[in-house]
Amino acid sequence: MSIGALAQVRWPFLLGAFIVLVVFSAAGLHIVGGKAWRERMNKASAIAGAAVLIIAMAAILFFVGGSAYQTFTDYHVSLPAFFFGTTWNPDEKQVGALIMILGSITATVLAIAVATPLSVATAMYVTDIAPTWAKRLIQPILELFAGIPSVVYGFLGIQLIVPLVRNTYNGIAGGFLYAGFGVIAAALVLTFMILPTVTTLSIDALNAVPNGLREASLALGATRWQTLWRTLLPAGASGIFTGVILGMGRAIGETLAVAFVIGSNPNSFPIGFSSAYPYIVFRPTSTITVQLFQDFKEAPHGSLNYDAIWTLAFVLLLITLGLVIASRWISSRSAYRVAAE
Amino acid sequence: MGSIAERIALPKRGQRPPGDMRSSRRARARLWDRVMTGVIWGIVIFLAALLLAFVLYALIQGVSMLSLKFVFGADTSGTLVGPFLFNTFYILIASLLICVPIAVFGAVYLVEYARQGVITTVLRFATETLAGVPSIVLALFGFLVFVTNFGSGTRLGFTRIAGILTLVILNLPLMLRVCEDALRSVPRELREASAALGATKYQTIWRVMMPVALPALTTGVILTAGKMIGETAALIYTAGGSAAVNNWFSLDPRLPGATLTIYLYELHAEGVVANAAQIQNGIVALLVIILLVFNLGLRWLAGRISRRLAGATK
Numbered sequence: 001m002s003i004g005a006l007a008q009v010r011w012p013f014l015l016g017a018f019i020v021l022v023v024f025s026a027a028g029l030h031i032v033g034g035k036a037w038r039e040r041m042n043k044a045s046a047i048a049g050a051a052v053l054i055i056a057m058a059a060i061l062f063f064v065g066g067s068a069y070q071t072f073t074d075y076h077v078s079l080p081a082f083f084f085g086t087t088w089n090p091d092e093k094q095v096g097a098l099i100m101i102l103g104s105i106t107a108t109v110l111a112i113a114v115a116t117p118l119s120v121a122t123a124m125y126v127t128d129i130a131p132t133w134a135k136r137l138i139q140p141i142l143e144l145f146a147g148i149p150s151v152v153y154g155f156l157g158i159q160l161i162v163p164l165v166r167n168t169y170n171g172i173a174g175g176f177l178y179a180g181f182g183v184i185a186a187a188l189v190l191t192f193m194i195l196p197t198v199t200t201l202s203i204d205a206l207n208a209v210p211n212g213l214r215e216a217s218l219a220l221g222a223t224r225w226q227t228l229w230r231t232l233l234p235a236g237a238s239g240i241f242t243g244v245i246l247g248m249g250r251a252i253g254e255t256l257a258v259a260f261v262i263g264s265n266p267n268s269f270p271i272g273f274s275s276a277y278p279y280i281v282f283r284p285t286s287t288i289t290v291q292l293f294q295d296f297k298e299a300p301h302g303s304l305n306y307d308a309i310w311t312l313a314f315v316l317l318l319i320t321l322g323l324v325i326a327s328r329w330i331s332s333r334s335a336y337r338v339a340a341e
Numbered sequence: 342m343g344s345i346a347e348r349i350a351l352p353k354r355g356q357r358p359p360g361d362m363r364s365s366r367r368a369r370a371r372l373w374d375r376v377m378t379g380v381i382w383g384i385v386i387f388l389a390a391l392l393l394a395f396v397l398y399a400l401i402q403g404v405s406m407l408s409l410k411f412v413f414g415a416d417t418s419g420t421l422v423g424p425f426l427f428n429t430f431y432i433l434i435a436s437l438l439i440c441v442p443i444a445v446f447g448a449v450y451l452v453e454y455a456r457q458g459v460i461t462t463v464l465r466f467a468t469e470t471l472a473g474v475p476s477i478v479l480a481l482f483g484f485l486v487f488v489t490n491f492g493s494g495t496r497l498g499f500t501r502i503a504g505i506l507t508l509v510i511l512n513l514p515l516m517l518r519v520c521e522d523a524l525r526s527v528p529r530e531l532r533e534a535s536a537a538l539g540a541t542k543y544q545t546i547w548r549v550m551m552p553v554a555l556p557a558l559t560t561g562v563i564l565t566a567g568k569m570i571g572e573t574a575a576l577i578y579t580a581g582g583s584a585a586v587n588n589w590f591s592l593d594p595r596l597p598g599a600t601l602t603i604y605l606y607e608l609h610a611e612g613v614v615a616n617a618a619q620i621q622n623g624i625v626a627l628l629v630i631i632l633l634v635f636n637l638g639l640r641w642l643a644g645r646i647s648r649r650l651a652g653a654t655k
Contacts (some may be wrong), residue, residue, distance in 0.1 A: 015361065035541065042543045046454050049463050056510045057467040060482050067485065067492070069495025109439045121384040129381055140384075140636060143564055145392055147632050149571025151602045154610070155625050156395055161646060195388070223369075223374035246473070253475025255574040255605060289477045289574075295479065296578060311479050324473040329465075 036050030061317070069308040069313030071095065077304075082311065088266035088291070090305035097288070097312060099266055103183060104287040107268045108251040108260065110187035115194050116244055123202035123240075124228050128214075136192075141280075146196035158190040162261055164188075165196035165282075173278045181263030182282040183270035189257045201246060205239020206232055209337045238334030245327040249320050255289040266291050288316045379592035396629055403626025406619055412627060415589040418612045419604075422624060424584035428598040432580060433500055433569050435594070438509040441562060442450050443509075450545055472514035476575040483507030503600035505578025511575050512565060519561030523554040540579040567635035571628070573602040582607055601628060626627040 026045065029037045071077050077095055085096015126138050165188070166180030217227040232278050233240075263284020270285040292309055299305035414421035418494045447464075453463045487503040497503040527550045551558075573644040582596035584604075588596055599607070605624045608617045 014488050035543075038543050039541055042449075042546065043454055045446045046450035049448075050450040050455070050460075051442045052443050053513055054449060054467045056513065057471045057474075060471070060479070063482055063485055063491075065480060074569075115481060116383055118354060118388060121381045122388065124514055125381050125385045129378060134385075138389075139627040141389055141392060143567075144396075144632065144636050147564070147636055148395070148570065149573065149602050149632075151573050151605045152399065152571070152625050155605065155621065156399065158609075160398070162394075192391075199601070214367060223370050225374040225377040226370060229377075237648055242644040249473045253473075253477070255475070256602075259606075260609065274569075292481065293574060293577075295649050296484075301489075306492070310481070313481050315476055317478050320473045320478075321470055322630060328469065 001163060006178050034337055036292040037144050037188075040239055060079045061259075064310065064314050067307070067310035069311070071160060071304070072313040075304045075307065077308075082308075086267070088286075090295075090299070090303070090308055095304065095306060095311075097308075097315070099269055099293050100286050100288045100312070101315070103262070103285040103321075104252050104289070106183050107186040107262070108248050111190035111194060112181065112198075112244060112248050114187065114191045115198055116240075118120060118191075119195055119198035119202050119243070120233070120240060122199045123206050124232075126199075127206040127229055128224060141197060143197045145192070150193065150254060150257040151260075153189050153193055153255060154257040155261070157257060157261040161188050163183050169278075169282065179263075179284070181261060181284045183262070183281055183285055185261040186258045186287070188255060189253045189261055193254060193257060194250050195269065198240075198243045198247040199249055201243025202236070202240045203220065205236035205334075205336075208222060208239060209235040210336065223237045227262060235336060238330050239336070242327045242331040242334075245323050249323040249327075251288075252323075253316065253320055254295050258287055259293055262286060264290055264294060288312050292316070349466045362462055374637055376398045380466050381560045396633075399625045399629045402620035403624070406623030407626060407630075411623055414454040415584075418618070420620060422604065422620070422627070423600060424589040425599055425601045425624075426627070427583060428501065428580070428588055429570055429602075431592070431650075432504050432508060432576070432598055432600060433566060435505045436512065436569065437562070439505065440509045441520075443512060444516035445514075447517045448524050449519050451517075452524040453542060453546060464487040467513045468517055471510070472518075474511075476511055476572060479511050480575045480578040483510075483575065486491070488579055489605060497595070499579065499581030499597050501592040504598055504600075505594070507575050507579040508569060509570060511572065512569055514564050515568070516562070519565060520558060521562060523557035524550060526557050527553045540619060556644060559646075560640055563635060563639050564641055567632055570600075570631060570635070571602055573600070573606060576600055577603050577606065 026041050049208055071082065072079065075093070077093075082095055082097055084100070085094065086096050086098050087094040087096045088099065089095075123137070124137055132140065162180040162185050164180075165182075168179060169178045169180070169184075170176050211237055214227060214230055217231040218224075222230070265284045266286040266288050268283045268285055270283065272278060272281045272283060274281050292312055293304060295309055299309055313338045411421055412426060413423045417424045419453055422640075451461065451464065455464070483503060483506065486501055487497050487506050488495070531544060531549055531553060535549040540549070565623070578601075580599060582599050582603055583597050584599050585591060586597035602622055605621055605628075608614060608621050608624075615622060
């Protein structure tokens with residue numbers, strides 16, 4: 001095996017060896033080298049730690065982006081056919097991703113629509129209403145909520161939420177029409193998953209509003225609810241929006257929990273309309289993440305399926321990047337900054 | 342025209358002025374205040390009860406499955422989850438060992454060395470975007486870079502080490518955030534006092550700030566670790582979907598390393614194992630117990646230990 005081939009296949013090992021070498025020589029210099037070296041090594045390692053992050057992000061963008069365009073160049077799928085096509089059947093050279101994109105967006109928007117009022121109410125409770133004992137209780141509860149693994153949410157979703165959706169819909173429709181898998185169940189599961197994120201950031205936002213505003217409002221004779229609704233909420237709005245957008249990022253990127261309850265059909269629209277009562281029908285559908293997750297193990301390298309998956313991954317990456325940039329932009333416009341930066 | 346008092350028609354005591362809605366508005370505002378306070382209490386109690394219900398449901402359903410043999414044992418038919426529990430903690434601990442030092446160094450850079458400028462902006466942006474990358478995209482990245490040789494052939498294969506590296510990248514931003522918050526929580530006076538006594542930056546950071554920041558740091562790391570245990574999507578295409586047959590508890594990082602959560606998904610998706618449903622219930626209960634231990638138990642323990650460690654400086 002030539003050195004080139006060795007470097008090609010074994011580069012993680014070479015990189016590992018290099019890192020070990022650097023660490024050991026740094027530690028050596030650290031011990032033997034005295035004060036001046038200690039200071040230098042300290043700064044160098046601090047910079048290295050920071051650099052790892054930047055390199056990792058750059059590598060993700062580079063590699064995912066670098067694998068994303070072959071769908072269009074090698075297989076000559078046109079951009080509209082990919083983004084507006086509604087048939088996903090890579091074996092037949094059809095890779096229309098519209099339904100997955102719609103599925104991701106509907107589930108996310110529904111989840112955020114349910115989660116935001118609940119989160120803001122909880123944040124108001126924590127900052128202005130809760131007695132001290134409840135305040136102390138809420139933090140661990142939120143952390144527990146955030147820590148429950150997404151498979152467990154999916155598992156609970158399939159056992160509790162899918163039947164709930166099924167029974168509610170069929171109860172309204174008056175007959176067994178819907179098995180419960182689809183975008184509503186996914187949105188409900190996602191609601192629980194993003195609640196902690198949105199709540200925590202909303203609490204930060206409301207806490208960042210100076211107490212003077214609160215006191216001024218109360219001194220003018222406003223009730224607590226008037227203060228919360230007309231003073232604190234507008235003042236903290238940009239912080240809350242930051243939380244909402246980061247919550248959307250989490251929801252759109254969530255895979256496992258959604259995979260359990262969405263039904264995984266990339267060829268049927270999440271919501272449809274019918275002329276018969278109850279006029280609106282929900283169908284098993286799919287999202288970008290679920291399709292990535294389920295197709296990837298069957299897609300051989302060098303097939304259209306494989307390349308289309310990478311294109312989807314890149315689309316997802318761009319969406320989440322856009323959300324991060326939007327959240328930064330909003331938080332940069334807020335009057336009362338959360339203390340972190 | 343009469344006197345001024347007649348013209349402005351001052352209301353008598355106890356009588357509502359004609360056309361003035363002030364008092365009824367106040368009454369309505371008070372009522373509304375009470376109603377909304379009630380609504381908010383209701384929402385919070387509902388959510389807390391729901392969480393409690395989830396946790397209890399998961400526990401009650403699966404707790405009868407939990408036996409020492411089920412939790413720690415191993416067999417080829419996959420009815421015992423010992424290997425998956427082992428892999429979970431193997432991958433967790435190894436990635437913490439890599440991730441925490443990098444994050445601590447990065448945080449030291451942000452807190453102590455970085456000036457406001459291009460580099461800090463880039464670093465913050467990279468952190469936030471990396472934190473936003475969905476774990477399934479990171480899984481594909483890990484597959485491309487660590488598991489295969491850019492899509493074809495094998496580099497590390499579906500191994501524990503590939504999973505560990507992917508998990509490190511996934512959790513770096515959160516860990517950096519945790520470390521940075523911990524370091525920033527150190528009172529400014531301590532830093533200034535240390536510098537005023539002639540301590541170098543190195544001495545200030547490692548002998549003054551770190552001990553003070555330790556409680557916040559350990560709490561943050563434990564909470565992050567609790568989240569890492571639940572990670573599935575990023576690991577299933579890097580650490581693989583199976584445990585190392587007959588090398589169940591080997592420490593070799595080049596073996597496949599399916600974790601508890603991966604196995605839970607596999608049972609759901611494939612379900613070829615006998616009584617898969619019961620095993621799933623058992624795994625869910627086990628995961629909830631681990632989570633409770635991490636969130637409540639270890640946190641309490643870490644608080645006690647680090648308070649003692651930090652005692653000298655506080």
